[in-house]
Amino acid sequence: MNLLTLSDVTVRAGGSLILDRISLSIDPGEIVTIVGPNGSGKTTLMRTILGAMPVSGGTITTRPGLTIGYVPQKLPLDGSLPLTVARFLALPHRHSPKKIAGALKLAGLPDIGDRQLSALSGGQMQRALLARALLSEPDLLILDEPTTGLDQQGEAGFYRRIEMVRDKRGCAVLMVSHDLHVVMAASDRVICLNGHVCCHGTPASVASAPEYRALFGHGTGGALALYRHDHDHEHHGHSHSHD
Ligand SMILES: Nc1ncnc2c1ncn2[C@@H]1O[C@H](COP(=O)(O)OP(=O)(O)OP(=O)(O)O)[C@@H](O)[C@H]1O
Numbered sequence: 001m002n003l004l005t006l007s008d009v010t011v012r013a014g015g016s017l018i019l020d021r022i023s024l025s026i027d028p029g030e031i032v033t034i035v036g037p038n039g040s041g042k043t044t045l046m047r048t049i050l051g052a053m054p055v056s057g058g059t060i061t062t063r064p065g066l067t068i069g070y071v072p073q074k075l076p077l078d079g080s081l082p083l084t085v086a087r088f089l090a091l092p093h094r095h096s097p098k099k100i101a102g103a104l105k106l107a108g109l110p111d112i113g114d115r116q117l118s119a120l121s122g123g124q125m126q127r128a129l130l131a132r133a134l135l136s137e138p139d140l141l142i143l144d145e146p147t148t149g150l151d152q153q154g155e156a157g158f159y160r161r162i163e164m165v166r167d168k169r170g171c172a173v174l175m176v177s178h179d180l181h182v183v184m185a186a187s188d189r190v191i192c193l194n195g196h197v198c199c200h201g202t203p204a205s206v207a208s209a210p211e212y213r214a215l216f217g218h219g220t221g222g223a224l225a226l227y228r229h230d231h232d233h234e235h236h237g238h239s240h241s242h243d
Pocket residue numbers: 013014018036037038039040041042043044045178
C-alpha cells in the first residue's frame with residue numbers, strides 16, 4: 001500500500017487557487033523530490049500534507065499508523081540559546097542517550113552531542129535537524145528545502161546522507177527544492193510543480209520534459225553530472241538507479 005496518496009487535492013488561500021488538483025503518491029522507501037519555481041506552491045503542498053493547511057477539494061489518504069518525520073528548513077528555536085545538541089534532540093520528547101547517539105551517527109554527526117547548537121556550521125545544523133526527525137523512527141521523512149545556504153558540495157553530501165538513511169532505515173523521503181542543483185539526481189522520482197503537476201518521472205525524464213524546460217531551461221545537466229561523479233558509495237538492499 002502507498003504511504004501517502006493525494007487525489008485531486010486543491011488548496012485555496014487568500015482568495016486564490018494555490019494548488020490545482022494535485023494527484024501523487026509516495027511508496028515505501030522511495031525518494032521523491034518536488035521541484036518548482038518560486039511561488040509554485042511547494043511549501044503549501046508540504047504544509048497540506050503535514051495537515052497544517054486545509055484542503056478545499058480532493059482527498060489525502062495515509063497508510064494507517066504512518067509516522068512522519070519533518071526536517072524544517074531552519075532551527076525552530078532561537079539559535080543563541082545555550083543548548084547542547086543532545087539536549088535539543090531530547091526536546092520535547094525524552095529519548096535515551098543511546099538512541100540520541102544512534103540518530104546523530106546515522107545523520108553523520110557522531111561525537112557531537114556535547115557541542116553547543118550555536119557552534120554548529122550550516123551543514124551540521126541540517127544534520128542535527130535530520131537526527132531529530134529520525135528519533136521518531138519515521139516511515140516518511142519530509143524535508144523542506146533542507147540545503148538552503150549550503151554550497152554545492154555541501155548539498156551533494158547532505159543528499160548522499162539522505163540516501164544512506166533511506167537505505168538503512170527503509171523510510172521514504174519527500175523533499176522540496178526551489179532550485180535544481182544536485183537534488184534531482186539524488187531522487188528516484190521528481191515531481192515538477194507549478195500550481196499544478198507539470199510533469200513527473202525519473203530525474204532524467206523530467207529534466208528532458210518540455211514542460212520542465214519551459215520553466216527551468218536546460219541548466220541541470222551539469223548538476224546531474226556532478227552528483228553522479230561524486231556518488232561513489234554502494235547501496236545495500238534497495239535497487240534503484242541514477243541513470
Ligand atoms: N496562507 C496563504 N494565504 C494566501 N496566499 C498564500 C498563503 N500561503 C501561500 N500563499 C501564496 O501561494 C503561492 C505559493 O506559495 P508557496 O510558499 O507554497 O510557494 P513555494 O513554491 O514554496 O515558493 P518558494 O520557492 O518561493 O519558497 C504564493 O503566491 C504565496 O504567496
